Amino acid sequence: MEFLGLLWNEVVTRPMTNSLLLLYVLLASNLGLAIIAFTVVVRGLTYPLVVRQLRQTRKLQALQPRIKELNERHKNNPQVRGQEMMKLYREMGVNPIGCLGPMVIQMPIFIGLFWAINNVLPFTPENLAGLSGRMYGWLPHLDAIVPVNRGFLGMDLALEPMRSGSILGYALVGLSGLTMYVQQKMTQGPSMDPQQASTQRMMLFMFPVMFGMFSLFFPLGLVIYWVASNLIGIVMQYLVTGRGGLAPVPAAAGASRQAPSPSRPRRPSRMGPTLSGALPPAKEHNGDGATAQEPDQDGEDGGRSGGARPPRTRRRPRRGGGRRPQ
Amino acid sequence: MTRSGHRVRGRRAALLLAGALLAIAALAGCTQSRSAASQSWSGIVVDGANVYVGTREGRVIQLNAATGAPGVAPYEAPAASRNEASPAFYGTPTVSGGRVLVGGYQGIVYSLDAATLSGALTYEIPSSGLTKGIAGSVVPAGDALVVAATEDANQGRLYVLEAASLTERCRYPAAGAEPTGQLWTTPVVVDGVAYFGGLGHKLHAVDLADCSLAWAQPTQLDGAIVAPPLAVDGMLYLGAFDRTFYAVDMATGAAQALFEGEGWFWAQPATDGARVYAANLDGHLHAYDLTSGALAWTYPAKGKGDPIVSAPVVVDGQVVFASDSEVLTVLDGATGALQWDRKLTAKVRAPLTAAGSVVYIHALDETVSAVDLATKRLVWDRNLDDVK
Numbered sequence: 064m065e066f067l068g069l070l071w072n073e074v075v076t077r078p079m080t081n082s083l084l085l086l087y088v089l090l091a092s093n094l095g096l097a098i099i100a101f102t103v104v105v106r107g108l109t110y111p112l113v114v115r116q117l118r119q120t121r122k123l124q125a126l127q128p129r130i131k132e133l134n135e136r137h138k139n140n141p142q143v144r145g146q147e148m149m150k151l152y153r154e155m156g157v158n159p160i161g162c163l164g165p166m167v168i169q170m171p172i173f174i175g176l177f178w179a180i181n182n183v184l185p186f187t188p189e190n191l192a193g194l195s196g197r198m199y200g201w202l203p204h205l206d207a208i209v210p211v212n213r214g215f216l217g218m219d220l221a222l223e224p225m226r227s228g229s230i231l232g233y234a235l236v237g238l239s240g241l242t243m244y245v246q247q248k249m250t251q252g253p254s255m256d257p258q259q260a261s262t263q264r265m266m267l268f269m270f271p272v273m274f275g276m277f278s279l280f281f282p283l284g285l286v287i288y289w290v291a292s293n294l295i296g297i298v299m300q301y302l303v304t305g306r307g308g309l310a311p312v313p314a315a316a317g318a319s320r321q322a323p324s325p326s327r328p329r330r331p332s333r334m335g336p337t338l339s340g341a342l343p344p345a346k347e348h349n350g351d352g353a354t355a356q357e358p359d360q361d362g363e364d365g366g367r368s369g370g371a372r373p374p375r376t377r378r379r380p381r382r383g384g385g386r387r388p389q
Numbered sequence: 390m391t392r393s394g395h396r397v398r399g400r401r402a403a404l405l406l407a408g409a410l411l412a413i414a415a416l417a418g419c420t421q422s423r424s425a426a427s428q429s430w431s432g433i434v435v436d437g438a439n440v441y442v443g444t445r446e447g448r449v450i451q452l453n454a455a456t457g458a459p460g461v462a463p464y465e466a467p468a469a470s471r472n473e474a475s476p477a478f479y480g481t482p483t484v485s486g487g488r489v490l491v492g493g494y495q496g497i498v499y500s501l502d503a504a505t506l507s508g509a510l511t512y513e514i515p516s517s518g519l520t521k522g523i524a525g526s527v528v529p530a531g532d533a534l535v536v537a538a539t540e541d542a543n544q545g546r547l548y549v550l551e552a553a554s555l556t557e558r559c560r561y562p563a564a565g566a567e568p569t570g571q572l573w574t575t576p577v578v579v580d581g582v583a584y585f586g587g588l589g590h591k592l593h594a595v596d597l598a599d600c601s602l603a604w605a606q607p608t609q610l611d612g613a614i615v616a617p618p619l620a621v622d623g624m625l626y627l628g629a630f631d632r633t634f635y636a637v638d639m640a641t642g643a644a645q646a647l648f649e650g651e652g653w654f655w656a657q658p659a660t661d662g663a664r665v666y667a668a669n670l671d672g673h674l675h676a677y678d679l680t681s682g683a684l685a686w687t688y689p690a691k692g693k694g695d696p697i698v699s700a701p702v703v704v705d706g707q708v709v710f711a712s713d714s715e716v717l718t719v720l721d722g723a724t725g726a727l728q729w730d731r732k733l734t735a736k737v738r739a740p741l742t743a744a745g746s747v748v749y750i751h752a753l754d755e756t757v758s759a760v761d762l763a764t765k766r767l768v769w770d771r772n773l774d775d776v777k
Contacts, residue, residue: 187494188479188524188573188615189428192698192738195630195653195670206631206653207611210571210588213542221520221542 072197075175080182081199087183087211088204095215098180098284102291105172110299117303120250122157180284183211184221213284220284227283235286240275242293247271249300429494430698430738432481432526433749433757436503440742441489442751443478444773449491449499451506452776454744457759457769459776464506466493480575481740485529486552492523492536498548500534500555512555514548516540525575525617528583530597533558535583537572545572545587549597559600561593569593569607575617575657577625579639584625586614592627592637592644604642610635617657619665621679626665628654634667634677647677648684651693656700657740659708661722666708668697674710676725686725688718700740702748704762709748711737717750717760729765733758 082104086097106113129151137144152158185191191210198205213221216231224232247267278286431443440454447466452459466476475494482491489501496514501507514521521540528535534550546569549558562569570589577584582603586592590610594603612631619626625637630653637644652671659666664685665677672694678685695713702709708722713736719728735754742749746763759768 186520187428188430189738191573191615192655192670192696195655196696200651207590209613209630219520219542 071171071175075171076178076182077197077199079175079179080194080197081202081205083179083183084198084205084208084211085202088208092208092212093215094183094211094213094220094284095218095287098220098287099291101176101179102288103295105176106292106295106299109172113296113299114303117250117300119158121304122155126151126155126157176288177285180282180288184213184282184284185210186221215283215287218283220287221282223280223282224286225279229283232283232286235283235290236275236278239278239286239289239293240271242290242297243274244268244271246293246296246300249297249304249306428738428753429475429477429479430740430753431478431491431751432700432740433742433751434482434484434489435742435744435749436484436489439503440749440757441482441484441503442757442773443480443482443491444755445475445477447476447478447493447495448773449478449482449489449501449506450773450776451503452757452771454747454759455768457757457771459771461504461506463776464499464501464509466495466497466499479524479573480526481742483526483529485534488552490527490529490534492525492527492538494522494524496521496523496538498523498527498534498536498550498555500552510555512548512550512557514538514540514546515557516546520571524573528576528578530578530581530583533597535576535578535597537574537576537585537587539571539573543570543589544568545570545589547572547576547583547585547593547595547600549583549600561595561600561602563600570613573615577618577620579620582639584618584620584639586610586616586618586627586629588613588615590614590629592618592625592642594639594642606642608637608642608644610644612653616654619658619660621660621662621665626658626660626667626677628658628667628669630654632669634658634675647682648675650675652696655696655698659701659703661703661706661708664722666701666703666710666722668699668701668710668712670696670698672696672712672714674701674708674720674725676708676722688720688725688727690725695736698738702741702743704743704746704748707762709741709743709762711741711750711752713738715752717748719762731760731765731767734770 083097083101086100087094090096090100130148133144133147133151137147182190182194182197185194194209213219218229218232219227224236244267247270278289429443429445433440433442435454438454439460440452441449442452443449447468449464450459451461451463468476477494478491479494480492482489484490484503487503489503489506490498492498496516498512500510514523520542521538523536523538525537529552532552534552534555536548536550537545538548539545547561549560550556551558568589569591570587572585572587574585574587578597581597583595583597584592590613591607592610592614593607595601596603610629610631611633612629614627614629616627616629618637620639623639625639626634627637628634628650632650632652632654634647634650634654635644636647650669650671650673652669654667655670656668663679665679667675667677669675674688674697676685676687697710697712699711703722706722707728708720709717711717711733715733715736717731717733719730720726721728733750733752734756735752737750737752739751746761747768748760748762750758750760752758755773756770757773758770760766761768
């Protein structure tokens with residue numbers, strides 16, 4: 064355990080702490096700006112991971128109708144169900160845990176950053192003494208900037224919003240919840256399952272509220288990081304998947320927003336028509352909340368295949384760029 | 390939505406809410422520990438047959454100096470409220486006029502009857518700052534007490550109090566003056582002048598009669614200052630966070646760099662009259678020869694040790710120090726050669742105290758040990774958590 068702690072310190076926390084201090088020196092001893100710049104750098108470095116994660120998530124969302132269909136079709140035969148699902152994943156180029164990998168890699172970065180910010184804002188003598196051992200002796204000028212100036216826009220970045228009582232601090236807390244809501248709204252895709260849709264709606268509000276409440280108990284320096292990180296995340300999300308769940312629903316779509324119907328055009332996506340175009344809609348909403356099962360087009364059950372199956376082409380997702388008509 | 394659907398949804402909402410509340414409770418605990426002292430390192434003061442020590446939980450404990458047996462019931466400082474720092478004691482208690490004096494990290498000076506540890510007089514730093522606190526010792530100076538305190542993120546202040554009543558006599562700097570930075574140090578008083586450094590990189594000299602600046606201006610160093618200075622023959626010796634050890638003229642404040650370490654200087658130096666011993670957070674103990682004006686030796690000569698936060702003491706030509714290495718080390722003061730060492734129960738950050746040939750050590754696990762340098766044996770040890 065001691066070795067793991069040492070490894071964590073040397074590989075994650077220490078480089079981040081020193082980078083933050085270096086940015087503080089470069090940005091006229093302004094810790095708030097240093098945290099924002101640090102966030103931009105870290106999020107920039109993890110951009111490829113985020114893009115991969117977003118794309119995998121999007122693909123999985125698009126596959127939900129077919130997964131549900133497979134679940135229903137083979138509910139009594141888990142083995143076949145598993146095989147069919149793996150086959151489906153292979154065909155569509157989806158790794159079911161592919162979206163987890165990048166997330167797992169990002170976690171140490173977030174945790175390391177939390178400790179880096181805590182390190183440079185020592186609150187007690189033992190924290191300050193500990194900072195000495197975390198600084199690289201070969202980096203010039205770092206000793207002279209200790210202790211860092213904790214002020215930013217009239218706030219003490221070492222204090223929690225609850226303790227500081229700063230109006231701007233509370234505004235940042237609200238902003239952290241709001242930006243998280245927006246980011247999450249952009250991520251959420253349409254759900255075929257009413258229960259899932261209900262859970263999604265709940266989480267859409269629950270997490271930003273939770274996040275906002277967490278922010279009340281963390282130093283304002285970290286709240287600034289969260290807000291900056293969320294804003295960058297929103298921009299990244301827009302570049303990769305477009306407005307996503309924030310896009311206005313065409314009036315023709317009727318009352319239901321839960322699923323695309325054959326009668327309305329699908330929302331254009333920065334992902335392009337990769338999966339959504341290739342997948343047949345599984346359910347059709349009839350407007351009163353009930354759903355009707357779309358005839359199966361997979362042909363696997365041998366008796367329900369009636370329509371022509373769209374070609375199962377695998378296209379590469381488009382990178383960035385504008386929308387294209389479907 | 391069906392009734393079962395509502396039930397499922399309600400259950401999920403309840404689960405999410407419970408998770409959120411648990412997480413908030415856990416995180417609140419984490420953030421509380423940021424402002425609360427997780428360690429604290431009060432030194433030990435010897436007064437007659439007793440020793441006194443403060444704890445990280447805000448207790449002042451009296452032990453028998455010869456046996457380590459607890460004396461009267463400990464004094465317990467009131468628990469901190471949500472918005473206050475911990476009541477932990479970092480500074481070493483002092484004893485003057487039959488009173489034990491100690492400053493708490495939540496910004497309160499306590500004066501207790503030394504015999505009973507009761508009859509507490511208190512003085513709270515008059516600041517609404519959320520980060521106010523005292524991390525050094527309360528220093529008796531005639532009929533006054535001197536304490537350095539932090540008021541907020543950028544401001545510290547020296548308070549001079551009447552010893553008998555704990556009422557304020559004066560403070561430095563006056564309102565509106567240039568901030569000193571946080572003060573996490575113990576002032577050194579010589580001839581009615583208090584000398585102390587701050588995290589604002591400046592060394593101050595304050596006349597205790599009226600709290601005016603004794604020098605033309607504070608002396609600016611290149612690093613923050615936590616180490617209390619050591620006064621020897623009209624000079625102050627101290628190290629700073631710029632890794633430099635300085636000599637400062639007590640009359641004028643003129644500073645001269647003497648040598649450099651590889652880390653910050655945190656502890657107050659010690660002297661035997663011939664040399665000044667300065668501990669560094671890089672794990673080295675340096676001996677500066679006052680006669681030749683050169684570095685006499687450095688221990689260890691090769692490699693690095695663990696950070697030394699604890700101030701060393703000099704006993705009979707031997708310099709003794711403890712560090713994060715959990716070892717008590719005894720060196721020959723003249724040569725820096727290792728005489729002997731002894732394993733301790735935990736890291737030591739509190740300054741060491743010597744009385745005769747006995748050295749008292751307060752380790753971070755709250756164990757107080759008395760080691761006799763003459764016999765090289767442990768006289769007694771006691772864990773303060775066991776003292777009720």
